Amino acid sequence: MEKSSGNPPLRSLDDLRIEIDEVDKELVRWLARRMRLSYEVGRVKRAQGLPLFDPDREEAILKKLVTLNTEPLLTPPILRSIYREILAASRSLQYPVKVAFLGPLWTYSHIAALFVFGHDVEYNPCSSMEEVFESVARNRYDIAVVPVENSVEGSIGITMDLMYRYDLYIVRECYVAMEYHLAGNVEDLKEIREVYAHPRAFSQCRRWLAEHLSDVALVECSSTAQAAELCREVRGRAALCNLYAAHHFGLNVVAEHISDYPDSVTRFIALSREKTSPSGDDKTSIIFGVSHAPGALYRALEPCVRHGVNLTRIESRPARVPLKSYLFFVDLEGHENDPSVRAALSEMEDALPFVKILGSYPRASDEPVKVNKEMIRSESVGGSISCHGASQV
Numbered sequence: 001m002e003k004s005s006g007n008p009p010l011r012s013l014d015d016l017r018i019e020i021d022e023v024d025k026e027l028v029r030w031l032a033r034r035m036r037l038s039y040e041v042g043r044v045k046r047a048q049g050l051p052l053f054d055p056d057r058e059e060a061i062l063k064k065l066v067t068l069n070t071e072p073l074l075t076p077p078i079l080r081s082i083y084r085e086i087l088a089a090s091r092s093l094q095y096p097v098k099v100a101f102l103g104p105l106w107t108y109s110h111i112a113a114l115f116v117f118g119h120d121v122e123y124n125p126c127s128s129m130e131e132v133f134e135s136v137a138r139n140r141y142d143i144a145v146v147p148v149e150n151s152v153e154g155s156i157g158i159t160m161d162l163m164y165r166y167d168l169y170i171v172r173e174c175y176v177a178m179e180y181h182l183a184g185n186v187e188d189l190k191e192i193r194e195v196y197a198h199p200r201a202f203s204q205c206r207r208w209l210a211e212h213l214s215d216v217a218l219v220e221c222s223s224t225a226q227a228a229e230l231c232r233e234v235r236g237r238a239a240l241c242n243l244y245a246a247h248h249f250g251l252n253v254v255a256e257h258i259s260d261y262p263d264s265v266t267r268f269i270a271l272s273r274e275k276t277s278p279s280g281d282d283k284t285s286i287i288f289g290v291s292h293a294p295g296a297l298y299r300a301l302e303p304c305v306r307h308g309v310n311l312t313r314i315e316s317r318p319a320r321v322p323l324k325s326y327l328f329f330v331d332l333e334g335h336e337n338d339p340s341v342r343a344a345l346s347e348m349e350d351a352l353p354f355v356k357i358l359g360s361y362p363r364a365s366d367e368p369v370k371v372n373k374e375m376i377r378s379e380s381v382g383g384s385i386s387c388h389g390a391s392q393v
Ligand SMILES: O=C(O)C(=O)C[C@]1(C(=O)O)C=C[C@@H](O)C=C1
Pocket: 038, 041, 042, 052, 053, 054, 055, 057, 058, 061, 087, 090, 091, 094
């Protein structure tokens, strides 16, 4: 029996379903109208030579919808995820946006890209991080999605080096919860002879493995998705992987949430050849080098203090170039077009041997996105993900 909670009296199931059918009929009519309009916008933009993918417009739509909504059951994350797919479908009518990430499919990079761009996008797994950056810089693909830092292990050096080398701009960020599960070609833990995983997954599940599988062989792989793939055919193998990889490689999940760091989160960024315009709640990332002198970092950041610009992250990285013995990666609040940010950055540009603006982008919610079984189920029923450069699983 339902407790009295201020809810209206229960209606009959038939009655509720009739009303849902009516709403769905209306929704399809409105969606069809929206698709038609989006298709027409695509024709206009093509005729005028304008870029078809417009992340600024998409973010403005999402923001406006969240403020318009008054139904508490339709939370901002739910509304955003529904619209992410609507926008992805609209975009694909105009032009298939091509997203690159470090392959194979079903890694956390792929998942982060799915969270940001939806399913109706062309996903292109690349064989190295260098190729991810190169393919976007050379116009083969439109967007690169890469990890930039993990809450347990710190910054991802290769991403920072490539951001320094390539002239791409950050257009989005996304925090993804790093959840590890044990999945394999087995029915239960007792059958497992070997565990496959990326070194990061091993280091984040060390205690659990020592406690539950202390005498099995551990085999390192280049990604959690590769680990899952290698377990597909061979009985007795299990992988530390995410639920998407387990599902797509047909593995049995024998132990869920086995990370020693249940709150581990990785921040991913999406990079493009074009900058974004202000969304109203942005962050800006920059790199700068300072000369080797006492107080140099303090003086470098002084304009931010004077112009009231708040820093959210600072990381250093050895530079391999004379004059720039250390590079500093800084994230700050605001868009590079905001007057205070503009003033602070131009003073830094005048005073420092090297400053590079990596882009301004809408600030993501601090609440990390999580893979859930419902997403995977609904994707298996109706969805198709277009993937290039790798066999589809
Ligand atoms: O407004 C546009 O420029 C559109 O192309 C339409 C639309 C949409 O469906 O709302 C589709 C793709 C763009 O990336 C942004 C928005």
